[in-house]
Amino acid sequence: MKIPRQMRYIEASEPGGPGVLSLATGTVPVPKPTEVLIRVFAAGVNRPDIIQRKGTYPPPPDASPILGLEVAGEVIALGAGVSGFAPGDRVCALANGGGYAEYCVAPATQCLRWPQGYEATRAAALPETYFTVWVNIFQMGRLSEGESLLVHGGTSGIGLTAIQLAREFGSTVFATAGSREKCAAAIKYGAQAAINYREEDFAERIHDLTLSQGVDVILDIVGAPYFVRNLHCLRKDGRLIEVATMHGSKVADFDISELMRRRATITGSMMRPRTAQEKAAVALALVQRVWPVLDAGRCAPVIDRVFPLAQAADAHRYMEAGAHIGKIVLTVVA
Numbered sequence: 001m002k003i004p005r006q007m008r009y010i011e012a013s014e015p016g017g018p019g020v021l022s023l024a025t026g027t028v029p030v031p032k033p034t035e036v037l038i039r040v041f042a043a044g045v046n047r048p049d050i051i052q053r054k055g056t057y058p059p060p061p062d063a064s065p066i067l068g069l070e071v072a073g074e075v076i077a078l079g080a081g082v083s084g085f086a087p088g089d090r091v092c093a094l095a096n097g098g099g100y101a102e103y104c105v106a107p108a109t110q111c112l113r114w115p116q117g118y119e120a121t122r123a124a125a126l127p128e129t130y131f132t133v134w135v136n137i138f139q140m141g142r143l144s145e146g147e148s149l150l151v152h153g154g155t156s157g158i159g160l161t162a163i164q165l166a167r168e169f170g171s172t173v174f175a176t177a178g179s180r181e182k183c184a185a186a187i188k189y190g191a192q193a194a195i196n197y198r199e200e201d202f203a204e205r206i207h208d209l210t211l212s213q214g215v216d217v218i219l220d221i222v223g224a225p226y227f228v229r230n231l232h233c234l235r236k237d238g239r240l241i242e243v244a245t246m247h248g249s250k251v252a253d254f255d256i257s258e259l260m261r262r263r264a265t266i267t268g269s270m271m272r273p274r275t276a277q278e279k280a281a282v283a284l285a286l287v288q289r290v291w292p293v294l295d296a297g298r299c300a301p302v303i304d305r306v307f308p309l310a311q312a313a314d315a316h317r318y319m320e321a322g323a324h325i326g327k328i329v330l331t332v333v334a
């Protein structure tokens, strides 16, 4: 296929609200020796895109300044050092940026084939949450069969991936969410119980649901206001994993002896600043452990709504309104 020199992409004219996003024309990126060039069919929208648009989550220095951390499409060119892919291959990729565009480069080691029976929209909804959930819950959090997990933000893109994967690998999952409808969805996708945090204290409910034992692992996106209550929900040797601080990051009053009593581990991580080698290792683990599960249809992305690329600003408004259940995806037709 002949590669054009120009492409349409979504430009963020300055840090700000969704209104700063608009369709623009720019140069098609050239893959580095370790990268592939992808003709993008669909791109996932993730909460980190919102934070980047606002200007408080700048892209790493070597990444595209264009928004977008995950795409699905067709490989159309290979960097000089890439093997294992050929033009025409359908891939989904964890991009380091640049996804809201007709063409996007990604390290070949962050590209995975579409699971069986997938089309572009579903494939584009996979990488960011599957890479993030795998690393945090299963690698850093060491969640294992028979253990229990509490997922905050249970119907976020991250949350529904966490619920499904944890259930698939033999854990009992509890979730929190902000409405009755969201709680029903969390249960539908595998949570044993869901707690509407607007109506109930989640720590008290976890206490009841686990017969005062607590849970083994907590995946948190709320941050400071939940920190002490999260610790109270951990059973002995429990692990608290922080992947976002949506409601604050500074904890004023924290008793270290709570940690010692529970032999608790507190950790957290960000996917984007991980090295290429680290991301490649996660991709390999996903291919081996998770892609067979997706091929078999035992876990799948939950897609709430699809917008055309040109309506990226509306997609951001929709995500910020916070009523969605699962993923929001942009469709890109080059």
Ligand SMILES: NC(=O)c1ccc[n+]([C@@H]2O[C@H](COP(=O)([O-])OP(=O)(O)OC[C@H]3O[C@@H](n4cnc5c(N)ncnc54)[C@H](OP(=O)(O)O)[C@@H]3O)[C@@H](O)[C@H]2O)c1
Pocket: 045, 046, 047, 048, 128, 132, 153, 154, 155, 156, 157, 158, 159, 176, 177, 178, 179, 182, 221, 242, 243, 244, 245, 246, 269, 270, 271, 272, 319, 320, 321, 322, 324, 326
């Ligand atoms: N560390 C990492 O590597 C990494 C990677 C990807 C994403 N993340 C983080 O993980 C979180 C989930 O990401 P996502 O892309 O799955 O996001 P998402 O689908 O937009 O979900 C965010 C959830 O947060 C809850 N929420 C709490 N306060 C909110 C507010 N003020 N406005 C809107 N929603 C609010 C909402 O659920 P309720 O209605 O139930 O409250 C919503 O479902 C985000 O904080 C994101 O930054 C971290």
